[in-house]
Amino acid sequence: MSLSLERAKYIPLRLSLEERKYLRLLEAALLVSEYTDKVDVLTYTSRTKRAVGQIKELCSIISGLVVAADYGLGQKLFADRDFAANETFYRSIFELGRRHKIQNPEKMRGTYGKLVYVLMDAQAPEVKEQLGFACVGPLKTVHAALEDGGALGVLKDPLVETATMEIKAEGKERWAVQQEIRKKERAIEVLAGRYATAAMSQEAIRQCLYSIGDNHAYLRYNRDPCEKMLEWLNKYFSPDAAEPGYSLAIHMGRAGARLSHDHHRQFHYVSQSLSLWREIAHDMFQLWYLAEQDLLSDGNMYRLRDTGQGLNRVQPAPRVSRAMQGILNRAQRKLGYWVGSSVVHLGDHNVPNAFMFIDKYTQVARILGPLCLCLEQLDRISQDSGVRAYIDGSFGGVEKLRKDVLLDFFRHAFDGSGADNFFDAGSCIDGRLTSAWNWCSKTEKKSYFPVFLLTGFLGFDGKEGF
Template sequence: MVLQPSASSNRSSSVGSVSSTAVSSLSATLISVADLARWVPLRLTPEERSLLDVLEQTLHVSEYTDHVDVTAAARRGGLKTRRILEGILECSNGSRTSWAGRDPVDNAALFQTMFEIGRRNKVLNPTSMRTTYGKLMYLLQDAQNPSVAKSLGFSLHKDMVLVQPYLEEHNCADLLQDSRLECAVQHIHDRDPVTGQRLDRAHVQAMVEGKRRVTDQLVETYSASGSLSPENVLRAIDSLADAVAYVESNVQPVQRMLQYLEDNFDPHRETPGFTLALGALEVMTAQLFPIRTAHNLSLSGKVMRICIVCGSVPTTTCFRPHKHTIYTILNCPRVRKVMHTLLHQTQQEAGAAWVGLSVVHLGDRDVPNALIFIDKYTQIPRFLNPIVGFLQSLPELCRDERIDAYVKEQFGSEHRLQMAVLADYFKHGFDGSGDDGGSCIDGRLTSSWNWTSRVAKKSYYNVLMLSGFQGFDGDFR
């Protein structure tokens, strides 16, 4: 997706149009950088990172979610409220350090800021706080319970610091309408997004230098015209650049896999030796399986484009009074509306009947709230990136004569090895397999994780390991 050109500005330059990836707040339509800034949190300062470290360490050792709602008795009346309050105060006391011994109300602003920093960091870095963010969100959500809030004496909630309000507050909002900003926030790839081929190093370096020059111009212009220091103008620009880079890095592997599918599997005829049919009875309808895979990948690509927006939504919609357990089932109307819009667009663009169910689980037993929904979909790049990375590395890997000989002996050729990997993933990555899977959209996403859990048993696993593969999931901290 390409950023829609910003409104003309008297500070525009001859930089030229620059392609970048961005998302819309309600759909996958083109938007301006200014619209994206409404949803992007501001980068953390070094001081804020120090507070974040304290928060993370406190949440890591906290047993809040173990102590609240563990028994039926805890769900009744004052006992549950008392446990919630004790858990919140435990986290607060763990964060107080030199403020120990003072009443929590005295440090209300500190606690609000610290928890806001944690939420802001998670939206900016969705792969972080994997074991602690859910605990933080449930804690903040439970703090909105009227009984708990009254006993606590103050609210833990504080609106996130977003780029657009921050610039408006400091008389620098014109930055968002400057056409040069698109160049300053662009994400520079070292590979062609379609072919996957490495780009010329000199060309990439020239783009990096051009981006740096434009960024310096913007910092000089707007630090002089507003009330922000050069460091904070750069901070706002880098925050937008971080968002664009994150979205593109997530969308790129989905686009690459779609390209592999289109190049190697024709829905109108069988690919010799590499069928996507799941069994002998399905050979006659094998054309459905490339279509099924394309549907799911296309939808995944659209969800990746709105991940920053969806990441910001639950930090506000989850903070409303409730009377249920911490695992509250919320309807998530805003995220649900976005998802159904993207699903409808994908179905309209498909040019073929939708294969399987089009059910999206959100606000039910399987996906009880927006937090879990977003976490489920932001994991897509975790299994696609290693696949794409392996396939792109094959030519270089096979320059080693020993590896090349092994590949030819086991698979016949480098191309047949590539096809074996692709056919295996496209066949089983969306077949509804896995614990509590099915043909709904979420069930097929579960199938991809089920496929990753079995990769060690695949015939190509040895070559995968030789490429430097270390797993699909990464560090949970």
């Protein structure tokens, strides 16, 4: 089946080599900028004046870095030191930073939020008027690039599936992998030659195809762990009857639980939560695209409020909210019925704005990915006789250890815990993820934690190892 035209509208275009040079300059400028420290504070001075000053300072830093990196280009662009005259340049610099982050959620973890808040303020009419130019432009997507180049036929060609497929080496002979690689490369070259136009080169078409391939890789890393956990849930546990010693039942007040579910109810609660996370991961590029529209739209202003976790920008997110309701309804129809609350927090003290929403759900892979990897590595590390003796003596074997870890996760990563009070936790859509993070924070106290370390586990934050 060829790639959906609708889906291609939300797949960002992979950065070119030249764009990656400017990305490094943008990241360096954001790293030294103190924008949020200067703007997101309660003071009597004009917020607009502070925002304009800080945005101009950021643009000046970028300008200086461009001059240092390419003196000729810097002289050409900034000879008259007029920000408004270089509106296109600044807009493109900020756009490629946004595009890179969507494709690579693990990147720019310390700078993307600052970039979004800069652009939020830059969209305010009074700030835009004083700046004299607009900082926000549309994201470059696969669909937009192909449409502008008159090459949308690429997406309807049956060969696009082969040209963008992800090649997995697991369980295959080397010759079989190389054969798939050659087949994919031939498909890319055929499509590039077939649909190239005067407005769109073969290289530009290749870039679009590689971008679609990047999306497939993203789905494998972010969506597949949800599917793997669902597979294990159904393999090791039955929804109808609990095996002795392996009941998923939880009781409010015991082991930190905030919910009371019998085995049957907890099984379905976990299954529904993982299924919903899978649907969110599948549509994350669309959700991110809509989130940026909510964050950076002209009339959607925010309020600076103390949410209990410091000052935060509280802003409605109508586009993301509608999309989430659609995803939730789709998941509920597939599953037949729903356990717990179906409330989605957005624009309140729990999830202040669309950026916080995106940040929250990109963490699903940081939880499930390392956990799946550890459980899959148990067979490998147990090939060592010493490790095998340790696992057999302490946990009763590899299969029992895997099942015990899953039992602990399915019970206590979905027990409504993790918030400061009862109303912010529980079974709501966001509370499920809060409980999972709460479980992650306690893994080092678990009896099986030494085995995690033997598999190469370094943590759930995604900074190292995973």
